Amino acid sequence: MKNITFVVSIILLVICSKANAQIEFEKGFYIDQFADTIVCYVKNFGWSSTPDNFTVKSLDNQTVYSIDADEIKSIQIGDRIKFVNRIVQEDISDNNQQRIAIKRKVEFNQNQRILKVLIESKFSLYMIEEGEYKDYFYSEDNGVIKQLVNKKFAVTGNGFAKSNEYLKQLLRINTCETEKLNSFVKNMRLSENNLISYFLQINQCSSSKIKRYEELRPEGKTVANFSFKAGVNTAKSRYIFASPNSAKEIEVPRNTSYTLGLEVEIPLKVNQYKWSVIFEPTYKQLASSTTVVDQGLDREYEYQIYSIDIPLGIRYKMYLKENLNLFLNFKVQHTFHVGNSYVDLDFGQDHSAQTRFNFSYGAGIKWKKFSLEYRRDSQDILFQRVYEQFMNYNNAMVIGYNFR
Structure with a gap:
């Protein structure tokens, strides 16, 4: 959890530092109170409330200055955005x-x-x-x-x-x-x-x-964008048994599996649609086993988990050029187990898998309709006995295709 908190903090700091840098000046003009037209660059903040001032940059000497809205008759950015003072x-x-x-x-x-x-x-x-x-x-x-x-x-x-x-x-x-x-x-x-x-x-x-x-939204005029996601997931697991009478910790080797998901992205009218809400139900299959010597005996520890993750999160995009952007994701998700899911890590006793809410974070790049993303999350699987803990640490590389 400490590692997750640290990484999330770093991601939020990066987002905050990049947010203003990603707000660009765009070609436009304004008409002042004397009816003079001044061609310039206007900083497009993607306003969620009607602004009371504007930041502009002159064409010749690149001077950046601010003008109050009540000092102009109108201001326009390209053919897409216009405000008037009336x-x-x-x-x-x-x-x-x-x-x-x-x-x-x-x-x-x-x-x-x-x-x-x-x-x-x-x-x-x-x-x-x-x-x-x-x-x-x-x-x-x-x-x-x-x-x-x-x-x-x-x-x-x-x-x-x-x-x-x-x-x-x-x-x-x-x-x-x-x-x-x-x-x-x-x-x-x-x-x-x-x-x-x-x-x-x-x-x-x-x-x-x-x-x-x-x-226009960067992805077009649609209210929501839909993407099919498929990836390769590697999981490393750790079982901790810490009862009042004994304690042990078992590392289960990494295993590789596949994930499938459908992402729904809803761009928000904030900072030029660079922020989005994302929802991505994802199917995941995990299975692994290991043999350890316990009290002089070889014991088999294994798990098999079929799950559907239900994450809800936010995305921030940094546009490099047209049809190319980097993005950061942070999600809160809950896992529902399906099929024959179990954890057998305690002297042959099976435990039904139950998880609680956990965090997922990642970063990726998108070009036109295709995306490539790295994501990481952990699953804390609960047992009936409070002194048992089983953690899955997942790393995945996911490709996506946007079909709207």
């Missing part, structure tokens, strides 16, 4: 920490805000992110930017109700006038994907030119 009509009745409004009635006020542009067209769509909360805004023909109202409000007692004013707002700008789209709106949950789909349709119906700003 006066908006915003509902101010939603004004407490729990995002539960005091009043049902909408109280609009004009505020200067920084908005992320999602769609620019006859009907434009904007967003403000504040932690876990997202507020959406829209405008028509570059007119007044209004908030799409979706709020909880307090009612008598300790309860609350919902006001879905945004449904009426969206229906009022429906230029398609189709029953299918009306039905879609009436049952729509307010979300980024639903709104983008709706605004694309109504702008297409009005034959308007559409500009969609879309921050």
Whole structure:
């Protein structure tokens, strides 16, 4: 456990030291308050909340400086990311920490805000992110930017109700006038994907030119990536018997086996999608034996374990170039034994294998759809008697193929 803690600490230190280095400057520009366009490089932090300042680098002398969001009219990174500084009509009745409004009635006020542009067209769509909360805004023909109202409000007692004013707002700008789209709106949950789909349709119906700003995930536009994993695993085992009357420790020789798994990776919108949540059910087969002299007798110690590991973890990627990246994994996993799994290490007595949660960590490289990864974990197998302990130390080389 001490070794695992040490290695995990090293991995976390490496991740922290590399995180900022992996945030890159990208070609872009901003328009200042005097309507001058300044072409520059903008540091793309992959913002999870609407930023209040930006880090830019000049094209000529490579000077890096920071500009406040309220000092610019707009800023853009390539054709994918754009923020604008605009006066908006915003509902101010939603004004407490729990995002539960005091009043049902909408109280609009004009505020200067920084908005992320999602769609620019006859009907434009904007967003403000504040932690876990997202507020959406829209405008028509570059007119007044209004908030799409979706709020909880307090009612008598300790309860609350919902006001879905945004449904009426969206229906009022429906230029398609189709029953299918009306039905879609009436049952729509307010979300980024639903709104983008709706605004694309109504702008297409009005034959308007559409500009969609879309921050692409490095692996493409999919919500999740799926990979088939196959590997070779080597295991070294140690059995410790430490009763009040006797003690012994047995080293079981290394053995080689195979692993099969299916990985699900969900990229997170943090630091340009460099962080991911990973889930990889993995089948593993382990078996080994050894003979030792115990009290003058040759005794056979052996184990046979068929298991399915259920790990949940995080991944951090470091992009070297297009389609090539290094990654670090850290997982917490639990093992379920299947089939005829047993440990026979105590005078011919079989023990059914039971494990508890353990840690797994590793590092690898991915090129296009293929990956190669080294991973290490340990399995602490429990016995009914507390003075017995059996540990498996696993090292594996795993190849993967991403099919989405």
